[in-house]
Amino acid sequence: MSQKFNLKDTVREYFKWKVEHNPNRYIRDEIIPCERKYFESIPAGSKVLDVCCGGGRTAVFLAKKEYEVVGLDFVEEMCRKASENAREKYVKAEFVIGDATELPFKDQSFDYAICVGNSLNNLTSSLEIKLVLLEMARVLKEDGGIFTVTQDKFSPIRFIREMHRFVGILPKRVWRIMTGGSCDGLHFGEGFYGSDNRHSIKGFVHNTSKYELKRYMQTTGLDFQIQNKKEYMREKGFSSKFSPSHIITGHKKGRAGRD
Numbered sequence: 001m002s003q004k005f006n007l008k009d010t011v012r013e014y015f016k017w018k019v020e021h022n023p024n025r026y027i028r029d030e031i032i033p034c035e036r037k038y039f040e041s042i043p044a045g046s047k048v049l050d051v052c053c054g055g056g057r058t059a060v061f062l063a064k065k066e067y068e069v070v071g072l073d074f075v076e077e078m079c080r081k082a083s084e085n086a087r088e089k090y091v092k093a094e095f096v097i098g099d100a101t102e103l104p105f106k107d108q109s110f111d112y113a114i115c116v117g118n119s120l121n122n123l124t125s126s127l128e129i130k131l132v133l134l135e136m137a138r139v140l141k142e143d144g145g146i147f148t149v150t151q152d153k154f155s156p157i158r159f160i161r162e163m164h165r166f167v168g169i170l171p172k173r174v175w176r177i178m179t180g181g182s183c184d185g186l187h188f189g190e191g192f193y194g195s196d197n198r199h200s201i202k203g204f205v206h207n208t209s210k211y212e213l214k215r216y217m218q219t220t221g222l223d224f225q226i227q228n229k230k231e232y233m234r235e236k237g238f239s240s241k242f243s244p245s246h247i248i249t250g251h252k253k254g255r256a257g258r259d
């Protein structure tokens with residue numbers, strides 16, 4: 001019989017475990033080129049919300065640039081690590097423990113809202129992804145912008161793996177041994193993962209397609225674009241390797257409907 005559990009608690013436990021066992025993974029200074037490009041477009045002094053901020057990798061980078069930064073994560077230990085990270089770098093940033101599907105902020109309180117590091121894929125369902133995008137749009141001021149980077153469920157490697165699972169080329173038992181999880185009840189694009197099979201703690205991903213993201217973004221009322229990372233970088237004048245990541249950029253129209 002398959003084990004009953006709450007997926008959200010599984011994700012929370014996984015990241016709590018990760019930050020305790022591999023904190024550098026979430027506080028390293030590395031900012032990827034597409035993030036850097038977008039961040040360069042944020043005007044000085046803007047108030048930026050980093051949704052699912054982890055150990056403050058991007059929040060601390062932005063705080064160093066003298067933006068007013070608030071990071072939010074539902075794992076208390078991540079927020080604590082992010083605060084330590086900011087203190088060590090002598091920058092000011094606020095970290096709030098909270099759920100991205102119900103942001104504890106007033107409407108129109110930020111100039112920018114970002115959600116990076118494939119954090120959208122760590123939400124447990126399509127409904128949650130849609131809620132987070134709606135929440136990010138809600139807390140944006142007029143003329144504000146959103147930026148997210150997320151993995152496509154139809155990336156070639158994932159697709160082959162998923163086909164094994166769903167078409168049954170790999171017997172379910174082999175899949176279970178490989179992933180440490182059950183494939184029963186999971187949708188295409190979902191799966192458990194773990195970096196260390198000696199531990200029973202598993203992470204969970206729910207990957208989406210560009211078309212699903214488009215449908216969710218249409219409900220936010222923002223002007224938006226969804227591009228492959230390669231396409232996004234090319235538009236900015238840089239070459240980039242093929243990537244299974246999508247970049248969503250959105251903009252809340254100002255009162256006069258300016259672009």
Ligand SMILES: C[S@@+](CC[C@H](N)C(=O)[O-])C[C@H]1O[C@@H](n2cnc3c(N)ncnc32)[C@H](O)[C@@H]1O
Pocket residue numbers: 011012015026051052053054055056057058072073074075078098099100101115116117118119122123
């Ligand atoms: C892959 S990590 C990325 C962290 C960070 N954005 C980065 O790029 O380094 C995903 C983060 O999302 C957080 N998270 C997942 N679901 C969440 C939710 N519903 N509300 C708030 N945080 C969440 C996890 O705790 C974890 O810190």
